[in-house]
Amino acid sequence: MNKIYLDYNASTPIDPEVVNEMKPLLTDFYGNPSAVHWAGSPVKEKLTLARKQVANLLTSSPEEIIFTSGGSEANNLALKGYFFKNKDRGTHIITSKVEHPAIQQPLKFLEHLGARVTMVDVDRYGMVSPKEIEKSIREDTILITIMHSNNETGTLQPIDQIGRLAKRYGIAFHTDASQSVGKVPIDVNDLNVDLLTIAGHKLYAPKGIGALYIREGTDIEPLIHGAGHEFGLRAGTENTLLSVGLGKACELALEHVYDDSIQELTNYFWKQLKSTFGDGIVLNGHAKSRLPNTLNVSFINKVGQDILNSIPEMAASTGSACHSGRIELSPVLKEMGIPEHIGMGAIRFSLGRYTTKEEIEQVLNRLKLKI
Known part of the structure; x- marks a missing residue:
């Protein structure tokens, strides 16, 4: 065998087309994308295209895509960033008992800083009930985070229903879609999500790259402070090489997802x-x-x-x-x-x-x- x-x-595995798209970034495109000269401008164009490719997969706008080092960082940015920015309005967060550790551990950290977390049960199929989510909502609830699909069982959660519920109550809604992006069609507007996590190595892109979708008007605090990269939400010179890889992988995913x-x-x-x-x-x-x-x-x-x-x-x-x-x-x-x-x-x-x-x-x- x-x-x-x-x-x-x-x-x-990394798709061969992704590898080919990344190769020129190792040799020819070496400028800083923030530099406004002949070496930086072409790199900026590559980064802009990659952001658009990710956005197209999610049916969002490119300005709503923040590149990260992977799914875990995207989850941390979503949860901690939203809590830090909005804790004056409330400290209560709702999640499920079957979330990935990249959700559970940041929430435990936030509990030490005053967050109150409710973890709802799942049924025998591993599915969350929107009714249980609604029962858990309080006056001080500011965020709901439920994974789009479970990494172990593959069970898809009723994200669109939970999203409508969150919108009705004026609560921000995040979903960790690391496992489902590229496997099933995803439209952030149909799902009614404000924040959505992508992990590159789950959809034939390299490890070490991911993205966070942040709906326009959703305020979060950066975790990494410095210069104003990534629309001021993630400081540090952009990893253009891996971002281009993720962009190409998302473009290919659009061809395969149906x-x-x-x-x-x-x-x-x-x-x-x-x-x-x-x-x-x-x-x-x-x-x-x-x-x-x-x-x-x-x-x-x-x-x-x-x-x-x-x-x-x-x-x-x-x-x-x-x-x-x-x-x-x-x-x-x-x-x-x-x-x-x-x-x-x-x-x-x-x-x-x-x-x-x-x-x-x-x-x-x-x-x-x-x-």
Whole structure:
């Protein structure tokens, strides 16, 4: 069996077209984009185009895109920046119990500075109820942050409904869309979001680059102070090389996001798994409202990490954590109410642009032998 990569939710390869777009920035375009001379102006043009390419993917304006070092920084800028700027109006923030650590940890930090955080439950599919969000709203609520899709199960949250709710109450709304940008169509206006996070390495761009969409009129405080780069919201000479890579990746994503081939391959994979293992396998997460590339399944009464260890040629993942030599149930599956004898057998298979049906067949054959 050749090495097979089924961990696209963890990170994607860089698309060759992205690499080609970035190469000239390593040699020919070396000026500072803020410099108004022959060396700086062409670099500024590259950066401007990249910002427009990101904006086009989200149906936003380029002036609403702030380049960051990745999804984690974008989340920190959104949460801390909004809190610092608006805490005089209130200190209450609403989130869910299945958010990524890049949301949970900044919120814990803000609690030390006076923030009050409510974490709403999810159902057995890992989905948040807009009604539960509404019940949690208080007079001092200033921000709601709910992930667009869960990185482990792929479950898509009802972001548009929550966005309408937030708008009705005059509350800012942020969504971490790191896992879903490039996989499903995203229009910030349809979603009714004020802040949205992008991570480049989840959509075939390099690691170390991301972006934060900030709706015009949404005031946040910068985390990095200095000169007035990125519309005054992120000081420091722009990383034009990686920004150009992200821009090209977003342009390519527009071409691929309506392609159903990955969804069809994921459905085929699940159908074959269910046919092979019957009642010994279950799907974790929502059956329909889910990322088209994500398949989180549990092999009942098995340990997912043991299965992965037995097939070292296959790259996939579990949400389980290892503490003191003991593997523990994924916190996400735990919040979904998945019992341990099921949840411990979870494996997340995440397919991508380069996954083939032949690779899926090889994985199926190896799983048959090992389970």
